[in-house]
Amino acid sequence: TGYFTYDHGFTATASCKSAITYIDGDEGVLLYRGYPIDQLAEKSNFLEVSQLLMDGELPTQAEFSKFEHEVTHHTMMHEAQKTFLHGFRHDAHPMAMLCSMVGSLSAFYHDNLDLEDPEQRRMAAIRLMAKVPTMAAACYRHSIGWPVRYPRNNLEYVDRFLHMMFEVPAEPLELKPVAAKALDLLFILHADHEQNASTSTVRLVGSTGANPYACVAAGIAALWGPAHGGANEAVLRMLEEIGSPDKVSTAVDRAKDKNSGFRLMGFGHRVYKNFDPRAKIIREMCHKVLEELGVDDPLLEVAMRLEEAALKDDYFVQRKLYPNVDFYSGIIYKALGIPKEMFTVMFAIARTAGWVSHWLEQQVDPEAKIGRPRQIYTGATPRDYLAVDQRG
Numbered sequence: 001t002g003y004f005t006y007d008h009g010f011t012a013t014a015s016c017k018s019a020i021t022y023i024d025g026d027e028g029v030l031l032y033r034g035y036p037i038d039q040l041a042e043k044s045n046f047l048e049v050s051q052l053l054m055d056g057e058l059p060t061q062a063e064f065s066k067f068e069h070e071v072t073h074h075t076m077m078h079e080a081q082k083t084f085l086h087g088f089r090h091d092a093h094p095m096a097m098l099c100s101m102v103g104s105l106s107a108f109y110h111d112n113l114d115l116e117d118p119e120q121r122r123m124a125a126i127r128l129m130a131k132v133p134t135m136a137a138a139c140y141r142h143s144i145g146w147p148v149r150y151p152r153n154n155l156e157y158v159d160r161f162l163h164m165m166f167e168v169p170a171e172p173l174e175l176k177p178v179a180a181k182a183l184d185l186l187f188i189l190h191a192d193h194e195q196n197a198s199t200s201t202v203r204l205v206g207s208t209g210a211n212p213y214a215c216v217a218a219g220i221a222a223l224w225g226p227a228h229g230g231a232n233e234a235v236l237r238m239l240e241e242i243g244s245p246d247k248v249s250t251a252v253d254r255a256k257d258k259n260s261g262f263r264l265m266g267f268g269h270r271v272y273k274n275f276d277p278r279a280k281i282i283r284e285m286c287h288k289v290l291e292e293l294g295v296d297d298p299l300l301e302v303a304m305r306l307e308e309a310a311l312k313d314d315y316f317v318q319r320k321l322y323p324n325v326d327f328y329s330g331i332i333y334k335a336l337g338i339p340k341e342m343f344t345v346m347f348a349i350a351r352t353a354g355w356v357s358h359w360l361e362q363q364v365d366p367e368a369k370i371g372r373p374r375q376i377y378t379g380a381t382p383r384d385y386l387a388v389d390q391r392g
């Protein structure tokens, strides 16, 4: 295979050194800056977790207040971005709109951005944390023909987002605390996951010296695919297609048949080969949310039967395929009134915290180099050009 190590899919290549997130896939361990994910899920909140990821330590009260103030006061999007948004057809996928909207930030903040200046780098990260939820909600409202809602900065991060999504002038929005709590928890669990495809994309683009908005837009594009963040939307479509518990075994058989082109969405993970610690937490939250919101969703029953059937099946056991973070998240989003086209957008809001943290870390890494993988060439050996009448 030539001079290079062939590692397709990068299953055995570390592309960087990082002090942000630790995963032990065999033991089902996930730590953000050394803190176990279950402790953060139980005791922290998404904004504090974001600051932890970015800065490396849990903030003091004063540090947190400053961070919260900064994120809160950069939530507005430039008014010209609304014109841009309105150029999209109403049925454009929200991920397509979000990717373009975030990419367009580079047109608003590129010219004077000095990447050598730590304050400016930090401000770019804060702007992304602040504006991505505003833009995400705007994409949703555009897709249903509602006017864009400006951020209410007297609210906390998650409440503010839910207001931008659902508030209408006609009547005040009554938010159930369990809804905000569930969303905050989902955001914590999705905030970072070391060198996954989208984060690696952010780093690869970042390695060229591109501006951070362009890097994060590239990350959003990578996240969209069904093998990555797009899986949460794909899970719900799959559960709807299965429809009832008695069709579960047919679905499991189809997933085992390599010729069917069908996989159990929300199952399997490149790194976790025992269980996904995030899936355990989400599963519990899913039951709690549906109960407290009084939602009786038959898809939960289908999901539970599917999980049960797959975990008993040799095919899945031998390949160490377990439910991942996305298996139950869609059912929670649905119970919160968030449509499935928005699920991956929700993932993108949360993962922005991870993307900007990795981008910031990369910018001060003394060993950072442009990412430039090699290849194993499989094409033709040298040959002479033939005029068109000599070909064939």
Ligand code: CMC
Pocket: 009, 193, 196, 226, 227, 228, 229, 230, 231, 255, 256, 262, 263, 264, 265, 266, 267, 268, 269, 270, 271, 319, 321, 324, 325, 326
């Ligand atoms: N259903 C049926 N078979 C599967 C599945 C599945 N969901 N996942 C893997 N397999 C089989 C696969 O066919 C292969 O079988 P064999 O060894 O006989 O060829 C074996 O398991 C190993 O799979 P792989 O594709 O080589 O594993 P990978 O590490 O390259 O892929 C994955 C990991 C997550 C892309 C894959 O498990 C998958 O496609 N899962 C469904 C999509 C999904 O839920 N993605 C969300 C990932 S978690 C959220 C995130 O971080 O984005």
